[in-house]
Amino acid sequence: DTGVSQDPRHKITKRGQNVTFRCDPISEHNRLYWYRQTLGQGPEFLTYFQNEAQLEKSRLLSDRFSAERPKGSFSTLEIQRTEQGDSAMYLCASSSGPGELFFGEGSRLTVL
Amino acid sequence: AQSVAQPEDQVNVAEGNPLTVKCTYSVSGNPYLFWYVQYPNRGLQFLLKYITGDNLVKGSYGFEAEFNKSQTSFHLKKPSALVSDSALYFCAVDDSSNTGKLIFGQGTTLQVKP
Numbered sequence: 001d002t003g004v005s006q007d008p009r010h011k012i013t014k015r016g017q018n019v020t021f022r023c024d025p026i027s028e029h030n031r032l033y034w035y036r037q038t039l040g041q042g043p044e045f046l047t048y049f050q051n052e053a054q055l056e057k058s059r060l061l062s063d064r065f066s067a068e069r070p071k072g073s074f075s076t077l078e079i080q081r082t083e084q085g086d087s088a089m090y091l092c093a094s095s096s097g098p099g100e101l102f103f104g105e106g107s108r109l110t111v112l
Numbered sequence: 113a114q115s116v117a118q119p120e121d122q123v124n125v126a127e128g129n130p131l132t133v134k135c136t137y138s139v140s141g142n143p144y145l146f147w148y149v150q151y152p153n154r155g156l157q158f159l160l161k162y163i164t165g166d167n168l169v170k171g172s173y174g175f176e177a178e179f180n181k182s183q184t185s186f187h188l189k190k191p192s193a194l195v196s197d198s199a200l201y202f203c204a205v206d207d208s209s210n211t212g213k214l215i216f217g218q219g220t221t222l223q224v225k226p
Contacts, residue, residue, distance in 0.1 A: 004155070031212055042116075042202050042216030043156070056213065091156070095212050098144070099163070103156040 002026060004104035006092050012110045013082055020078045021107040025094030032075050033101060034067055035091040036060065043091055049075060082111045114139045114207045118217035125193045125224055133188040133220045135203030144206035145186040146214065147177055151199045159201075162186060173197070193224045 005024045013019050025032050030051050035043035046065070047057045051072040061067075064082075069075040079086055089108050093101040115138045125131045137143055147159040160171025167179045177188045186203060200221050204214040 033212060040218070042204070042218050043214075045213050045215070048211065048213060056211065093156075093212075098206070098212060099161060100146075100158045101156075101212055101214065102158070103148075105153070105155040 004092055004094055004102050006090075006104040006107045008107060009105065010108045010110070012112065014112050015084060016081055018078065018080045019082060019109060020076055021090050021092075021109075023075045023077070023092030023094075023104060025074070025092070026096075026102055027073075029094035029096045029102070030072070031095045031097070032069055033093040033095075034075070034077050035093065035103075037089040037091055037106070038087075046077075046090075079109070082109075084111045087111045114205055114215050116203050116205050116215055116217040118201075118203055118220045120220050121218075122221045122223060125222070127195050127224055127226050128192050131188075131190050131193045131197070131222065131224070133201050133203075133222060135186045135188065135217060136184050137186060137203075137205050138184065139205055139207075143186075145177075145179065146204040146206070147171065147175070147186075147188050148202045148204060148216075149199050150202065150219075156202065159188070193222075195224050195226055198222055198224045 007022045033048040034046040037043040049069040064080045067077045089106040091106045093103040117136045145162040148156045162169045162179045170176045202219050203217040207213050
C-alpha cells in the first residue's frame, strides 16, 4: 500500500527541544498539506504546498514552525523550542487536485 | 468566515437501524462539502463529497449524504448501521478557494450497539 506515510508516529520531547516530522505523500500527488489535531477537536489547517512551493500558511503556524518540501516530494515540519501547547497529532495529507485528501496516520507529539 | 458545526458529540444507534450524523455549514459562495471517518489509531479516511449536481451523494461503505442548501446542512446517513461503523466522523468544508484547505467540524462519535 503506497499511501501517505508519516514518521515518527510518536515523539516525546522536553520543552525547549526541537522536533522534526517527515511526510511522504502518495507519489503522483502534487499537493501536500499539514494539519494539527488536538483531543476532541477536528483537524486544523496549518500549511500546504503545491509541488515545492508553499502556497499558504495558517496564523496557527507561529515563527517556531517551519515546513519544507524541497523537491516537491516528501515534506518536513519542524517545531523549534517546543512548548507544552504544541502537544498534538500532526497530520499530513496529499492530493492530486481539489477534492479528496488522503491522510497519513499522523505523528503524535508529546511535550513534557 | 467559513465554518462547520456538528451539533452532536455522540450518536448512539442499534445495529440494523438507520443512522444520521448531522452537519451544518456557513460559507460564502458555493460550498464544497466532505465527510471523513477516523477509526482508532488510523488516519482520516474520505467517505464522500458534494461539489455540485445531485443533492444526494453516495459514498464509501454504504454511506450517503444529503445536501440541503436552504437549511445549509449536509447530514450523513446510512439505511442500516453496522457495529463496524462505530468511529469518529468529521464534516468538512473547503474554504471555497478549492485548494484542499478544509475546515473541519469538531467531530461526532458514532456508537453502534449490537
